[in-house]
Amino acid sequence: MRVAFLGLGRMGVLMAAHVLSAGHDLVVWNRTPGRAAPLVERGAREAPSVGAAVAGADVVALMLFGPDSVREVLAEVCAAAPPGTLVVDSTTVGPEAAREFAATAGASGLRYIDAPVAGSVGPAADGTLGVLAGGSQGDYDDALPVLSLWGAPDRVRRVGEVGAGSALKLCVNQSLGVLAAGLGESLRLGADLGLDRELLLEVLGRTGYGWFLGQKRPMLDSGDFSATTFSVDLMVKDLRLAVDAAHASLPVTAACADAAAAAADVASGQDYAVISAHLADGPPARR
Secondary structure, three states: OEEEEEOOOOOHHHHHHHHHHOOOEEEEEOOOOOOOHHHHHOOOEEOOOHHHHHOOOOEEEEOOOOHHHHHHHHHHHHHHOOOOOEEEEOOOOOHHHHHHHHHHHHHOOOEEEEOOEEOOHHHHHHOOEEEEEEOOHHHHHHHHHHHHHHEEEEEEEEEEOOOHHHHHHHHHHHHHHHHHHHHHHHHHHHHHOOOOHHHHHHHHOOOOOHHHHHHHHHHHHHOOOOOOOOEHHHHHHHHHHHHHHOOOOOHHHHHHHHHHHHHHHHHOOOEOOHHHHHHHOOOOOOO
């Protein structure tokens, strides 16, 4: 199979590597040069443009920043990819955008599924991501051999028609953003009440924050959030997508989005756990 993989960020470069490991023909493109080097060393071909990357492709995989970047790149895909090409969009874009992109692809004779992933760089490297796919049953069946390259066998699933995968992914990331912000305020509350931080973290680790602390406690203890698995910038984008996608207001999510944006202003590119630290150590509470 010839696979064109567009977008070699922190996750994309790891996901694309599994295409090579499976013996497929891989062509890659990234807006910023330099990211393709480890893949090219293993046999991938780096294309100078989107059009060159998708020419002759059976599958085009997208792993970009958000809806605006997909909209721009998809226009170039539609102009150059052969009719019938399957576009697998693993970008977190939201359900409305996913349906828009399916219509854009369909107007050019292409097929489209939204297939965002659940998990970060560890599962991406291991090929054990969760995949939440939205699209027709036929398109999903055709995409499954590619999705299974980076997804765990029991975690790749079709969750509905186009847009369903993106909707579910927004709920997943919204929950993570709220956890990060809530923990930060719990730590701030404990500090204001004079509690020992180690004791507080130990006890909070036995509550609903347990999973989050299991993942992020070393960052919180060291104050070093540079070993990014999911950036605070992406969390800002996804929380705002969630707020925009909802029919009713989401005041808690909106407040978390604002907190994430404030953290991103001073810690762009760092792990989203920095939201917790920003809220825990922020300005003194009003008295």
